[in-house]
Amino acid sequence: MNVLDIKNLKVIFRTEEGFVRAVEGVDLHIGEGERVAIVGESGCGKSVTSLACMNLLTTPPAYVTADSFVFTDHDGHKHNILEKTENEMLALRAEEMAMIFQDPSTFLNPVMTIGEQLDEVFIYHMNMKPKDARECSLAMMRKVGIPDPEMRASQYPHELSGGLKQRILIAMATSLSPRLLIADEPTTALDVTIQAQILRLISERCAKEKMSLLMITHDLGVVREMADRVYVMYCGKIVEEGSIEEILKRPQHPYTKALIDTVPGMDEEVDRFVQIPHNVPHPMHKPQGCYFSNRCAYCTDLCRTKQPPLFDRGDGRKIRCYYTPEELWLKSY
Amino acid sequence: MAEILLKTNNLTVDFKIKKSLFGKPGRLSAVQNANLEIKRGEIYGLVGESGCGKTTLANAILGFVPITSGSFECFGHKIDAKSSAAEWRDVRRHMQTVFQDPYSSLTSRFTVWQIISEPLYIAGERDERVLRERAAALIEKVGLSLQDLDRYVFEFSGGQRQRIAIARALITNAELIICDEPTSALDVSVHSQICNLLLDLREDFELTYLFISHNLSLIKHITDHMSVMYLGEVMESGSTADIFKNPRTPYTEALMSAILEVNPKTQRERIILTGEARSPIDPPSTCRFANRCPKATELCRISPLPSAVEIAPEHFARCHFCAEK
Numbered sequence: 001m002n003v004l005d006i007k008n009l010k011v012i013f014r015t016e017e018g019f020v021r022a023v024e025g026v027d028l029h030i031g032e033g034e035r036v037a038i039v040g041e042s043g044c045g046k047s048v049t050s051l052a053c054m055n056l057l058t059t060p061p062a063y064v065t066a067d068s069f070v071f072t073d074h075d076g077h078k079h080n081i082l083e084k085t086e087n088e089m090l091a092l093r094a095e096e097m098a099m100i101f102q103d104p105s106t107f108l109n110p111v112m113t114i115g116e117q118l119d120e121v122f123i124y125h126m127n128m129k130p131k132d133a134r135e136c137s138l139a140m141m142r143k144v145g146i147p148d149p150e151m152r153a154s155q156y157p158h159e160l161s162g163g164l165k166q167r168i169l170i171a172m173a174t175s176l177s178p179r180l181l182i183a184d185e186p187t188t189a190l191d192v193t194i195q196a197q198i199l200r201l202i203s204e205r206c207a208k209e210k211m212s213l214l215m216i217t218h219d220l221g222v223v224r225e226m227a228d229r230v231y232v233m234y235c236g237k238i239v240e241e242g243s244i245e246e247i248l249k250r251p252q253h254p255y256t257k258a259l260i261d262t263v264p265g266m267d268e269e270v271d272r273f274v275q276i277p278h279n280v281p282h283p284m285h286k287p288q289g290c291y292f293s294n295r296c297a298y299c300t301d302l303c304r305t306k307q308p309p310l311f312d313r314g315d316g317r318k319i320r321c322y323y324t325p326e327e328l329w330l331k332s333y
Numbered sequence: 334m335a336e337i338l339l340k341t342n343n344l345t346v347d348f349k350i351k352k353s354l355f356g357k358p359g360r361l362s363a364v365q366n367a368n369l370e371i372k373r374g375e376i377y378g379l380v381g382e383s384g385c386g387k388t389t390l391a392n393a394i395l396g397f398v399p400i401t402s403g404s405f406e407c408f409g410h411k412i413d414a415k416s417s418a419a420e421w422r423d424v425r426r427h428m429q430t431v432f433q434d435p436y437s438s439l440t441s442r443f444t445v446w447q448i449i450s451e452p453l454y455i456a457g458e459r460d461e462r463v464l465r466e467r468a469a470a471l472i473e474k475v476g477l478s479l480q481d482l483d484r485y486v487f488e489f490s491g492g493q494r495q496r497i498a499i500a501r502a503l504i505t506n507a508e509l510i511i512c513d514e515p516t517s518a519l520d521v522s523v524h525s526q527i528c529n530l531l532l533d534l535r536e537d538f539e540l541t542y543l544f545i546s547h548n549l550s551l552i553k554h555i556t557d558h559m560s561v562m563y564l565g566e567v568m569e570s571g572s573t574a575d576i577f578k579n580p581r582t583p584y585t586e587a588l589m590s591a592i593l594e595v596n597p598k599t600q601r602e603r604i605i606l607t608g609e610a611r612s613p614i615d616p617p618s619t620c621r622f623a624n625r626c627p628k629a630t631e632l633c634r635i636s637p638l639p640s641a642v643e644i645a646p647e648h649f650a651r652c653h654f655c656a657e658k
Binding site (some may be wrong): 041042147155160163164191192193194195196197200218219220221222224225248258259260262263264266267270271272274275276277279280295328 | 437490588
C-alpha cells in the first residue's frame, strides 16, 4: 500500500510576467517504509513538488491541480490533500507527515529557546502539560544525538551551529513518528563531515520509526546513500524513474547520463570534465519539443517538435526519451 | 624544477573580538602559521570545511585582511604586516580573484564591458575606447559573444556571470588567479563548463591558480598540489595524487571518506567523525582536531601540535603519529 499517491500533479505560479508552469504532470508514489528521492537542478520543480505534498503552497500565486493526491495515514484512512482546509492540514502535519528544510536557521524561531520550540510539538499535538512536554523534548534531543540536552534546551537558535540546528529540526520532525518524512536538501548548507553525520541520523530515524522518506536533492552522491528509488526531474517534468542501482549503473535518459558523467569518480583520471552545453532553459521559455532537446547530444527533429511521453520500459523504469540506450549508443557513432 | 611563484612563511591572521564590554579582547585565530609553496603554472588546491580559514588565507594574500605576523614572497617582493601601500600595489598587480557568488560580485549598474575593464581603469587606463577594446578581446575567450558587451548582468545566468567574473580577472594580465569556490554557487550541469574554461585559460594565458574549494572530488581532478586546512592550521600538504592515495593525518582521512561517490562500483569505508569543530576563539596550542580525532591519545591533548614533517618527498603532515602509518 502506498503512503502517498500522486497522479498528474501540476503547479502553476502566476507572476507579473505571466504564468510559470513549475511542475507539469508529475506522477509520484511512495510505498510504506520506502526511501524515495527526487533529483534535479535548481528550478526543476523538485522543491515545489515537496511543498505541494505538505500543502504548503499558497493560492495565489500558486495553483495546484492533480488527478489524484491521496495520502494514507497510520490508521489506513485516505486523505485527499488538495481538499484539506488549513486546520485539517495542521492535524496531519507533524503527526502523519513532517518536513526538514535546507537551511535550519530560517525555520527556527529566533526569539524562542530551543526547548520551548520542541515542547510546542508535544503541547499542541499531544495536549501535554509543559512539564511533561519538556521531558519528552529532552528525550528526543538525546535520540538525535545532542550532547548535554538540558543546556541546549535553554539556548536560543543563534547559539547553535548549523549541524546542531539541523539535528533539532530532525528531532521536531520525527518526534511524533510521522508516516512520511520529507527532507528538502537537508545537508546542502552543511560541511561534508557534518553531512555524513546528518545523513546517517536521518536513515537511522527512518528505520527505527518505520517512516517513509522523500528526499529532495541535487546531489547524486546523497541519493546513492539515502534512496531506494529515484525520480530525475528536469524543467518541471520527470525524465527518468527507477531504482537507484539501475539508474546509476545504466542511466537511460541522456540528461541523467550527462548528470552522472559530469561528476568523475574518485578513481578515474580525467583531463577535462564532461560538460552539458548551454544552460537550463528559462521557465517561461522552455523549448517546444523535449525540454532537454537544446542541450542533448542525440537530439533529432522529432525531439525538437514533439514532447516525448514517459515510456514504461519495465522493471519500474520509466524514461521520457524516444530512444532506447542502444539506439542512442548507435547514434553516437 | 619549476619556479616558485608564491611562498608563505608562517603566515598568521588573527582577529580581535570583544567578548564583553570591559573584558579583555579574545583572539580569533583564523590562519595559524600557514606555509604554502605555489609553483608557476600549477593549480594549487586549498581544501577544508567552512570556518577553517581557507578564504581568510587567500584574502590575506590579496591584502583584503591585514596580516598579523609572518610574510609571503611573491614576484620578487616580500610582504609582511609592515609592508607599505606601494609594496602592496606592486604585488597586487600580478594577482586577481574570482569570487564564489557571481550574483553579488558583479556591479548591477555597470554594463558587461565596464565590469570587465574596471581593473584596467583602476590601474590608470582612462581611454574608454581602449578599455572597450580590451574587454572585447577577452569576452569571446570566456565563451560569451561581442553582443553581450553592452548588456547588464541581470540578463545573465549564474554560469555566464561567472564567465564575466573570470574575464575581469584576466584583463590586467595577472599571473596568479585566486579562485574562491568558483563553482559552488552554480548548478551541477554548469560546474564542468566553468572548470573546463579555467583549464583552457590556464593553457592560453599561462596562469597559475590558487583554487579554494570544499569539494574534494573537484580538487582531486583539477589540482596538482594541495593543502588541507582545519581550524586555521594547515594539517597536510603535498601533491594531490599523493594525498589522495595516502592521506597521513586522521582529519584528511575522515574528510576523504566523507566524499559521497556517485559511481555504484566503488564502496568505501566511511569514517564518521563525532562532534563538531571547536571554537576558533583562543584555541589551545595542542592539536585543534584532537577533540574529534578517532586516533587521539593523551599525547595529542597535552603536547603542542608538531610542526610539519616531510614524510615523503614534498608531502608534509602535522600529526604526532603521521610517521607510523
